[in-house]
Amino acid sequence: MAPTEPLIFVLHGARGDLAKRMVLPALATLQRRHLLPERWALLGTGRSPISSQEFDELLRDAVEEFGDHEASEGVAELTEHTAYCGDVSEDDSADELPGELERLRTELGGDVTVIHYLAVPPSSFAPITRALKKAGLTEGIRIVYEKPYGTSPESFRELDAIVHDAFDEEQVFRIDHFLGKEATQNLHVLRFANELFGGIWNRKHVAQVQIDVPETLDVAQRAEFYDATGAALDMLVTHLFQVAAEVAMEPPRRLDAANLGTAREDVIAHFRPLDPAEDVVLGQYDGYRDIDGVPDDSTTDTFVAARLWVDTERWKGVPFLLRTGKRMAASAQQVTLVLRTPEELFGSPVGPNRVIVSLAGSGELKVTTTVKRPGAFLDLATGTADLALSDVEPGESLPPYAGLLEDVLVGDRTLFTTATGLASAWSAFAPLLGDDRPAPEPYAVGSWGPESADRLADPHGWALGD
Ligand SMILES: NC(=O)C1=CN([C@@H]2O[C@H](COP(=O)(O)OP(=O)(O)OC[C@H]3O[C@@H](n4cnc5c(N)ncnc54)[C@H](OP(=O)(O)O)[C@@H]3O)[C@@H](O)[C@H]2O)C=CC1
Numbered sequence: 071m072a073p074t075e076p077l078i079f080v081l082h083g084a085r086g087d088l089a090k091r092m093v094l095p096a097l098a099t100l101q102r103r104h105l106l107p108e109r110w111a112l113l114g115t116g117r118s119p120i121s122s123q124e125f126d127e128l129l130r131d132a133v134e135e136f137g138d139h140e141a142s143e144g145v146a147e148l149t150e151h152t153a154y155c156g157d158v159s160e161d162d163s164a165d166e167l168p169g170e171l172e173r174l175r176t177e178l179g180g181d182v183t184v185i186h187y188l189a190v191p192p193s194s195f196a197p198i199t200r201a202l203k204k205a206g207l208t209e210g211i212r213i214v215y216e217k218p219y220g221t222s223p224e225s226f227r228e229l230d231a232i233v234h235d236a237f238d239e240e241q242v243f244r245i246d247h248f249l250g251k252e253a254t255q256n257l258h259v260l261r262f263a264n265e266l267f268g269g270i271w272n273r274k275h276v277a278q279v280q281i282d283v284p285e286t287l288d289v290a291q292r293a294e295f296y297d298a299t300g301a302a303l304d305m306l307v308t309h310l311f312q313v314a315a316e317v318a319m320e321p322p323r324r325l326d327a328a329n330l331g332t333a334r335e336d337v338i339a340h341f342r343p344l345d346p347a348e349d350v351v352l353g354q355y356d357g358y359r360d361i362d363g364v365p366d367d368s369t370t371d372t373f374v375a376a377r378l379w380v381d382t383e384r385w386k387g388v389p390f391l392l393r394t395g396k397r398m399a400a401s402a403q404q405v406t407l408v409l410r411t412p413e414e415l416f417g418s419p420v421g422p423n424r425v426i427v428s429l430a431g432s433g434e435l436k437v438t439t440t441v442k443r444p445g446a447f448l449d450l451a452t453g454t455a456d457l458a459l460s461d462v463e464p465g466e467s468l469p470p471y472a473g474l475l476e477d478v479l480v481g482d483r484t485l486f487t488t489a490t491g492l493a494s495a496w497s498a499f500a501p502l503l504g505d506d507r508p509a510p511e512p513y514a515v516g517s518w519g520p521e522s523a524d525r526l527a528d529p530h531g532w533a534l535g536d
């Protein structure tokens with residue numbers, strides 16, 4: 071059900087990559103599904119002004135390029151709701167914004183809900199928060215922070231203090247869109263609804279957990295943000311840690327916001343601080359330094375592979391292998407539970423046996439298992455059973471950003487990260503920010519990253535790129 075109160079959605083960084091690829095198409099999808107209120111306005115902001123027509127054009131182009139068919143159908147209506155103001159910047163001021171908000175409030179009438187979405191680099195989270203406070207714009211609003219929330223344990227604490235100085239926790243939504251993916255949410259359902267999976271979800275049966283997100287994607291469109299961030303901050307301490315927490319958590323008392331959040335927090339507190347020398351390989355793809363805006367001597371990582379240890383009774387001794395990188399051989403988002411197997415059966419080697427959840431798109435569940443090779447002899451082979459979650463009826467999945475924006479609209483914080491969980495994530499990640507950070511090793515575009523990352527997955531090897 072769409073909320074009935076009118077809405078002002080302020081999108082900070084409305085011309086950026088995230089806005090174009092995810093947020094604007096998600097709003098178009100929500101519009102198409104009638105999940106936005108009847109009276110609402112989209113107000114874009116950035117550091118420099120553009121006209122409302124230019125913003126409409128950008129919006130249409132973004133949805134055409136990145137939206138699905140539903141988003142394309144919603145975009146015409148979306149442009150009826152837009153405005154833009156070039157404002158809110160590093161000097162903690164928001165000159166135009168209060169006036170624009172007041173104008174829209176009067177136009178919409180009634181008791182308006184205001185949501186601010188910070189689709190800006192992490193370095194701008196604090197200045198924008200301070201600017202909103204200084205301008206008296208914080209009361210009663212909701213605010214969405216992108217990831218990474220902070221760039222180190224210290225900056226995380228600093229940011230969180232600034233945020234809590236401006237807002238009550240209930241107003242704050244720290245987004246990690248991997249938590250909003252249909253398939254990520256299915257990790258719980260699989261495990262807690264079906265003993266076939268729930269029964270093996272532990273070190274007795276699982277030899278390795280792999281969370282593997284290779285990307286063929288380039289970073290040229292967002293060089294400024296990316297070079298200041300790198301793969302480990304962009305993806306490891308954020309999405310991959312959160313998905314690891316989803317896999318590793320103990321059963322929550324109930325599958326509701328408070329209990330799920332606590333279960334995630336509890337298990338992240340058991341992530342052992344990374345050992346950069348033993349357990350981390352960083353990489354940088356050949357040609358990265360030739361991108362406009364990237365310094366010739368950049369040491370930014372465009373690839374990271376890490377072996378994370380989760381010190382709970384359930385997972386003692388089971389490596390969680392996390393890998394991601396840009397311009398790699400393939401794009402995938404895969405969680406693999408590599409199951410323990412007997413070494414041989416009827417004289418033949420067994421395996422691999424795996425439970426695989428693909429987080430990409432609408433999601434997919436696969437079970438790879440040893441079977442008898444069809445035919446006269448008792449030989450072994452491997453087969454895979456495959457369930458595309460989009461084939462499950464009745465249902466119509468929402469892209470993660472659309473689903474999470476809908477949660478913000480209705481005030482549901484189940485799938486958002488908590489400050490306590492992030493504090494633990496930063497503690498586990500911290501060693502990678504110090505002097506022991508390994509130098510990024512070069513890797514070829516179209517490869518699976520530096521070869522030295524292969525040893526982390528011994529003896530089973532990475533399931534992807536086998
Ligand atoms: N791109 C992606 O796929 C994803 C990105 N994210 C997160 O989204 C956030 C934005 O990333 P992304 O869109 O890729 O980055 P971009 O650099 O593409 O865009 C950020 C936008 O923010 C605005 N901006 C930059 N600096 C400032 C500043 N100091 N003050 C105010 N606005 C500023 C810029 O707009 P202008 O020039 O108009 O001021 C810019 O277009 C990051 O936190 C990232 O981690 C999360 C998930 C996916």
Ligand SMILES: O=C1O[C@H](COP(=O)(O)O)[C@@H](O)[C@H](O)[C@H]1O
Nearest residue numbers: 092217247285287304305309403
């Ligand atoms: O947060 C981010 O996520 C995207 C990958 O997300 P996807 O689900 O849209 O494929 C990643 O490319 C980007 O670097 C990162 O900032």
